[in-house]
Every structure is written in structure tokens, then in C-alpha cells.
Amino acid sequence: MAPRGRRPKPPRHLVDLAPEERVAAVEELGHSPLRAKQLATHYFTHLTTDPERMTDLPAAGRTELAEALLPSLLSPVRTLQADKGATVKTLWRLFDGVSVESVLMRYPNRATLCISSQVGCGMACPFCATGQLGLTRNLSVAEVVEQVRMAAASLEAGEVAGGPGRLSNIVFMGMGEPLANYKAVIGAVRRFVDPAPSGFGMSARNVTVSTVGLVPAID
Ligand code: SF4
Known part of the structure; x- marks a missing residue:
């Protein structure tokens, strides 16, 4: 059981690991280091x-490797579509039962995904529904x-309108x-x-980090 007050961590995932940690992880499982790449x-x-x-992975080990290093972290709970299917909002459930949203917006010349960095938010901006929830936890x-x-x-x-x-x-x-979840972001x-x-x-020009202005993190 997790210590009181400390939240359990999401399952280990390849994406959380540095390249050398990925190699160590596949070797720990008894596989060739080449499998990490x-x-x-x-x-x-x-x-x-x-x-x-x-x-391209040996049939005998690929399921074990995928289950150990690419576990499912997000399950879709509900999707809402608008703009004739060009905008798709998805509510995801995470491993510990909490939820976040992402919104995919397709335009003629680009496709933009709006993503979440925390479950809830501690900034309490008065105009924002998420802010009224308070912060539950950071995402990994x-x-x-x-x-x-x-x-x-x-x-x-x-699967999204437009082909x-x-x-x-x-x-x-x-x-x-x-910026309140700086390291993971x-x-x-x-x-x-x-x-x-x-x-x-x-x-990098196509990745935008939008902040309310958390000055210590910007400095
Ligand atoms: S920082 Fe963003 S998510 Fe958090 S309360 Fe303000 S507007 Fe909402």
C-alpha cells in the first residue's frame, strides 16, 4: 500500500526513461539491448x-516487452465531436481513475492538439472551470x-474527418x-x-506552452 498522502506513480513507461535507462530495462527483462531502439x-x-x-521483434518476446515498457496509460471515456468531426474532444481516464481532456482541432492546413499537463489545476483562475477543481496531481x-x-x-x-x-x-x-509541472512538461x-x-x-516552432505567468518557472 502507498504511504499515506503519497499518490501511486503511473506504471513504468518507455517514454519516461532516458535512452540508457531504456536499454537497461530491456536487458533486465533478458532481451537484447537493440530492442530499446x-x-x-x-x-x-x-x-x-x-x-x-x-x-521486427522476435515473436516470443514482443508481447512481454510491450506490456512491460509500453503499458496503457490513458483509456478513452468519452469523445465529443464538433465542426462535422474536425474537432474531437476526448476525456481520458488515467491508471488511478482520475481524468484529463485533450482536444484535436483539424484545419485545412494544420492539425492542432490541445493537451493537459495536470489533473485539475491549482491556479484558480476565476473564469476557468478546471481552476475551480483544484489540483489533483501532475501528469508524468x-x-x-x-x-x-x-x-x-x-x-x-x-479516424478524424478529412482523411x-x-x-x-x-x-x-x-x-x-x-509551468507548475515544469520537469514533466x-x-x-x-x-x-x-x-x-x-x-x-x-x-519546436509548432509546440506552444501556454502559461498564466508562473514567474519563478519562467525565470
Ligand atoms: S492556469 Fe489554466 S487550467 Fe489552471 S485555472 Fe488558470 S486557466 Fe484554468
Whole structure:
């Protein structure tokens, strides 16, 4: 049982680990260190965590590796569509039963995902419904990045009105004050912009961190 007052952490996930930690993790499981890069390529380039699609990994170990290092972190609870399906808002349930939202907005020349960085928010901006909830907890790097991978995979699979496409922009304007969860947000931004197989290889100019102005974090 977790100590009183301390929240359990999300399951270990490849995205939370540095490259050398990924190698150590696959070796601990008795697999070749090469599997770390292959798993990262499936995640960041092929946008999948499904071992059935990882046909370059030995069949005997791919399910074990995916379950150990790419566990499910977000489950969709509800989706709402607007603009004839070009805007999709998803409510996600996390491993501990709490929820966050992300919103995918497709335009003729770009697709933007608005993501959450915290469950609730401690900033209490008077105009904001999330602010009235108070802060429940910070998201981990992988919980932030999973919002992006799942939206990008959905776009690529043609599940969003307008046919198959690519996610081009990310904005931290969902639940939470990103700079109040600075370490995880910076870790997530690195995964967005790092080239494959360490990240999605997005342009840094297309990633926007929106803040109410948490001055100590900006300094
Ligand atoms: S910082 Fe953002 S999420 Fe938090 S209360 Fe203010 S507007 Fe809402």
C-alpha cells in the first residue's frame, strides 16, 4: 500500500526513461539491448504500442516487452465531436481513475492538439472551470506524450474527418498550468521535438506552452 498522502506513480513507461535507462530495462527483462531502439521506433515513428505490429521483434518476446515498457496509460471515456468531426474532444481516464481532456482541432492546413499537463489545476483562475477543481496531481512525461501519440495515430489512421493526416501542432492549453509541472512538461516537449527514434521529430516552432505567468518557472 502507498504511504499515506503519497499518490501511486503511473506504471513504468518507455517514454519516461532516458535512452540508457531504456536499454537497461530491456536487458533486465533478458532481451537484447537493440530492442530499446526498436520499441522507441514503434512508439514514436509508427505510433503504436501493439506488439502484433512489431514484426521486427522476435515473436516470443514482443508481447512481454510491450506490456512491460509500453503499458496503457490513458483509456478513452468519452469523445465529443464538433465542426462535422474536425474537432474531437476526448476525456481520458488515467491508471488511478482520475481524468484529463485533450482536444484535436483539424484545419485545412494544420492539425492542432490541445493537451493537459495536470489533473485539475491549482491556479484558480476565476473564469476557468478546471481552476475551480483544484489540483489533483501532475501528469508524468509519458501521460502527456500519450495524449499526442494517440491523437497522431488517430489522424494517421484516417479516424478524424478529412482523411488520413499528420499532427502538426501541439498547445499546452488543456487542464493544468504547464509551468507548475515544469520537469514533466520539458521532458514531454523534448520527446515532441527530438528526432526519431527518441521523439516525434516535430518542429519546436509548432509546440506552444501556454502559461498564466508562473514567474519563478519562467525565470
Ligand atoms: S492556469 Fe489554466 S487550467 Fe489552471 S485555472 Fe488558470 S486557466 Fe484554468
